[in-house]
Amino acid sequence: MNAVAQFSVSEFNAGLLYVWPETFLGLTACAILMLDLLLNDAQRRWTGVLAVISLLVTAMLVGVQPVSSRIVALGGLFELDRMAQVLKIVTLLTVAVVFVYSTEYLQRRAILKGEYYVLGLFAVLGAMVLISAASLITLYLGLELMSLCLYAMVAFDRESGIAAESAIKYFVLGSMASGTLLYGMSIIYGVTGSLELGAVANAVSNGLGDNVGLMFGIAFLIVGVGFKLGAVPFHMWIPDVYDGSPTCVTIFIGTASKLAAFALAMRLLPEALAGSQADWSQMLVVLSVLSMAIGNIVAIAQNNIKRMLAYSTISHVGYILLAAGAAGFRGGQDHRLPRLEHAQSLVRGHDGYSHVQLGGTTAVHRILGKTRRHPSGTRRSLHLARRGRGAVLRGGRVLLSAHREIDVLR
Amino acid sequence: MYFDEATDSTVIGGSVLMRTVLSANALLAFGLGVIPGTLMRICQQALQ
Numbered sequence: 001m002n003a004v005a006q007f008s009v010s011e012f013n014a015g016l017l018y019v020w021p022e023t024f025l026g027l028t029a030c031a032i033l034m035l036d037l038l039l040n041d042a043q044r045r046w047t048g049v050l051a052v053i054s055l056l057v058t059a060m061l062v063g064v065q066p067v068s069s070r071i072v073a074l075g076g077l078f079e080l081d082r083m084a085q086v087l088k089i090v091t092l093l094t095v096a097v098v099f100v101y102s103t104e105y106l107q108r109r110a111i112l113k114g115e116y117y118v119l120g121l122f123a124v125l126g127a128m129v130l131i132s133a134a135s136l137i138t139l140y141l142g143l144e145l146m147s148l149c150l151y152a153m154v155a156f157d158r159e160s161g162i163a164a165e166s167a168i169k170y171f172v173l174g175s176m177a178s179g180t181l182l183y184g185m186s187i188i189y190g191v192t193g194s195l196e197l198g199a200v201a202n203a204v205s206n207g208l209g210d211n212v213g214l215m216f217g218i219a220f221l222i223v224g225v226g227f228k229l230g231a232v233p234f235h236m237w238i239p240d241v242y243d244g245s246p247t248c249v250t251i252f253i254g255t256a257s258k259l260a261a262f263a264l265a266m267r268l269l270p271e272a273l274a275g276s277q278a279d280w281s282q283m284l285v286v287l288s289v290l291s292m293a294i295g296n297i298v299a300i301a302q303n304n305i306k307r308m309l310a311y312s313t314i315s316h317v318g319y320i321l322l323a324a325g326a327a328g329f330r331g332g333q334d335h336r337l338p339r340l341e342h343a344q345s346l347v348r349g350h351d352g353y354s355h356v357q358l359g360g361t362t363a364v365h366r367i368l369g370k371t372r373r374h375p376s377g378t379r380r381s382l383h384l385a386r387r388g389r390g391a392v393l394r395g396g397r398v399l400l401s402a403h404r405e406i407d408v409l410r
Numbered sequence: 411m412y413f414d415e416a417t418d419s420t421v422i423g424g425s426v427l428m429r430t431v432l433s434a435n436a437l438l439a440f441g442l443g444v445i446p447g448t449l450m451r452i453c454q455q456a457l458q
Binding site for chain 2: 082084085087097100101103104283
């Protein structure tokens with residue numbers, strides 16, 4: 001309510017300066033959608049080229065934004081800080097790489113349609129809005145814009161029964177997660193009386209610490225965030241969706257949407273609910289221990305490489321939550337490091353199996369003899385998969401040792 | 411599994427662009443693995 005009351009036209013116009021990259025991306029996505037109507041199947045590649053260019057230009061626009069301190073714009077709905085800037089640039093560049101990998105995959109399966117890129121661009125727009133959210137409303141709007149595009153992308157191969165099944169699973173579980181998150185947000189709003197993250201943080205640190213309603217709200221938020229990230233015990237959708245969706249969509253879900261889910265966790269927990277960190281960090285630690293254990297152990301038993309990497313993702317989510325939960329907000333502020341490492345490793349790992357997918361299979365026994373069919377590529381994929389994992393583990397170790405050092409300094 | 415006899419002999423390949431990006435990706439992965447300092451610094455700056 002305060003946000004609306006303080007809203008003025010001049011302030012709004014000043015704020016538009018900060019949402020320029022998002023505006024550009026939204027307008028370009030609409031333009032590409034229109035332009036795609038004029039292209040025939042042979043010219044369809046150009047939609048992809050334009051999409052990649054628009055992502056790179058947007059990344060440049062985000063990069064040149066002067067961010068010296070935290071800027072809150074548009075009546076407290078939008079914020080721009082260094083974390084937002086870095087996460088947005090990484091998201092945009094990652095998706096540009098994903099698009100480059102996708103074109104050929106889609107072409108070979110005769111499902112190269114302009115909608116893939118347009119849905120992807122809108123999903124990125126949603127992720128950007130989420131990353132820069134300064135209010136529970138923008139947070140939810142961004143999340144939904146991204147999720148709805150992803151549901152459609154999973155079902156992109158219309159002829160594939162398994163893709164449709166995955167899309168339905170993803171949609172049902174994703175909606176449930178959104179519902180839980182929304183329920184948690186509404187409880188938080190009821191308890192603190194504000195939708196703005198800054199005002200929520202003030203209310204929580206000024207004597208709301210042990211409010212029962214707040215605890216309920218936090219529990220629901222954690223369940224929602226856990227679902228979106230795919231932490232155990234909310235991980236059941238990950239292997240099915242990763243396996244069922246076209247591989248180019250799997251890469252998208254494994255990278256961009258995970259970065260956005262991380263931003264969601266960061267905005268909600270350490271930023272808005274820093275005052276009750278003791279409560280939510282306990283929950284995060286439990287989720288992370290379960291994710292690391294189950295993700296790694298169950299991955300061993302998989303005979304489908306996409307399912308194996310999906311379980312590997314679950315364990316990576318565990319490392320990230322461990323960092324966020326154990327390091328807390330004040331202690332080890334390095335918990336974003338493994339996140340970025342994770343995104344990198346996903347691109348590395350996934351391009352390995354995107355490579356495999358070009359051969360047309362994901363079942364491990366059918367990749368037999370890949371060294372003989374494409375020696376250099378296989379070695380590269382294998383190295384990449386190992387390297388990616390090593391990098392994340394190293395990220396986790398760096399983080400834990402940093403945290404220990406901070407503990408000693410205290 | 412990587413070193414067993416092949417059961418499918420489809421040739422695996424890709425366009426020049428895709429190979430280039432994949433190679434750049436691999437080099438970046440290698441670079442970040444060996445010299446992670448830059449990435450770490452960016453992350454630390456993101457938290458200032």
